[in-house]
Amino acid sequence: MTDPLAVAPLPGANFGGLIRVADVAAFVAATERQPERLPAALDAGHGLLMLSGLNAISKDPDLLVQLSRPFGREVENYRETTSRLEMVHPDVPQIFVVSNLPPVSFPPPERPDPPFLPDGGLPVQFPHRRGWHTDQSFRRPPPDISLFLAVTPAPRDQGQTLYADGVAAWESLPADLKARVEGMQGLHVAPFRGYGEDEVRAGKTPQPLGPRDGPQPQPIVRVHPVTGRKALYLCEQEQMDWINGPIVGLEPGVDGAGARLLYALMIHYTRPEFVYVKAWSAGDMVIYDNRSTIHTATWFDAERHGRVMWRTTVWGNPGAAYAGEARSWEAALA
Numbered sequence: 001m002t003d004p005l006a007v008a009p010l011p012g013a014n015f016g017g018l019i020r021v022a023d024v025a026a027f028v029a030a031t032e033r034q035p036e037r038l039p040a041a042l043d044a045g046h047g048l049l050m051l052s053g054l055n056a057i058s059k060d061p062d063l064l065v066q067l068s069r070p071f072g073r074e075v076e077n078y079r080e081t082t083s084r085l086e087m088v089h090p091d092v093p094q095i096f097v098v099s100n101l102p103p104v105s106f107p108p109p110e111r112p113d114p115p116f117l118p119d120g121g122l123p124v125q126f127p128h129r130r131g132w133h134t135d136q137s138f139r140r141p142p143p144d145i146s147l148f149l150a151v152t153p154a155p156r157d158q159g160q161t162l163y164a165d166g167v168a169a170w171e172s173l174p175a176d177l178k179a180r181v182e183g184m185q186g187l188h189v190a191p192f193r194g195y196g197e198d199e200v201r202a203g204k205t206p207q208p209l210g211p212r213d214g215p216q217p218q219p220i221v222r223v224h225p226v227t228g229r230k231a232l233y234l235c236e237q238e239q240m241d242w243i244n245g246p247i248v249g250l251e252p253g254v255d256g257a258g259a260r261l262l263y264a265l266m267i268h269y270t271r272p273e274f275v276y277v278k279a280w281s282a283g284d285m286v287i288y289d290n291r292s293t294i295h296t297a298t299w300f301d302a303e304r305h306g307r308v309m310w311r312t313t314v315w316g317n318p319g320a321a322y323a324g325e326a327r328s329w330e331a332a333l334a
């Protein structure tokens with residue numbers, strides 16, 4: 001009998017694993033019998049696991065929550081952790097809906113300029129490619145793992161998601177840069193509140209921030225609590241505070257020393273050999289570890305296509321740097 005949780009190498013990537021699900025019921029039953037298997041596969045793949053054939057979840061959203069449980073203490077309830085309540089699934093509050101359709105109405109990012117590389121390929125490297133982030137890094141402690149399901153994807157040559165391997169990026173960082181950034185912190189903030197790089201450059205007035213919006217300092221180098229591996233932990237553009245940061249203790253602002261360091265780190269982090277381009281089919285799911293990977297969305301034609309993706313986040317094991325901390329958003333609400 002074949003093992004429904006068997007992991008193959010992920011084609012087109014230097015990290016990650018692939019599970020082709022043939023029978024969703026047998027797969028879910030196997031994850032319940034052996035709840036340690038998928039988290040172990042995720043850790044073995046430097047925090048990236050691709051699954052296909054999960055179309056049945058679209059009709060039974062509770063299954064997504066069920067599949068999320070082995071990844072940590074708490075599958076987050078977005079009514080308690082996000083300011084964007086229009087993005088919360090109406091029946092299952094653990095599901096965050098990413099869609100250009102109403103009521104979410106979240107537009108895709110703009111195309112890079114130029115939209116393609118000279119060889120016709122998709123640009124992946126910062127700053128040609130923008131929007132690289134790790135989920136909800138403006139909360140402390142941030143969530144550990146995300147599960148991201150394609151309910152109705154864009155056509156496969158649009159609306160891809162790019163993932164970068166923070167472990168490989170850290171391990172290949174020049175020694176002098178490693179020594180410089182270890183112990184430093186980035187300043188993370190909720191997007192589209194006027195603190196993003198482009199907004200600051202455009203002179204937009206920053207909005208008041210809610211209790212879930214940060215800004216929050218986070219270590220630039222995170223030590224994974226299970227594998228012990230170090231990984232770069234950074235965002236750019238909209239999810240760093242470019243007024244007070246982006247790097248704690250360095251000259252602030254979009255042209256300061258902090259900005260220069262962040263650019264150098266992000267250019268390295270998103271080198272093509274560290275990046276996986278995920279083209280989506282319905283029923284595909286990517287599980288990613290926010291402690292050791294970053295990701296970004298790509299453009300799709302939102303006039304012609306309605307895209308619907310569902311995401312859960314699992315919280316509860318951020319590592320020693322956060323030991324004993326109260327949740328920032330609860331403390332701010334109290």
Ligand SMILES: [Fe+2]
Nearest residue numbers: 133134135295
């Ligand atoms: Fe994200």
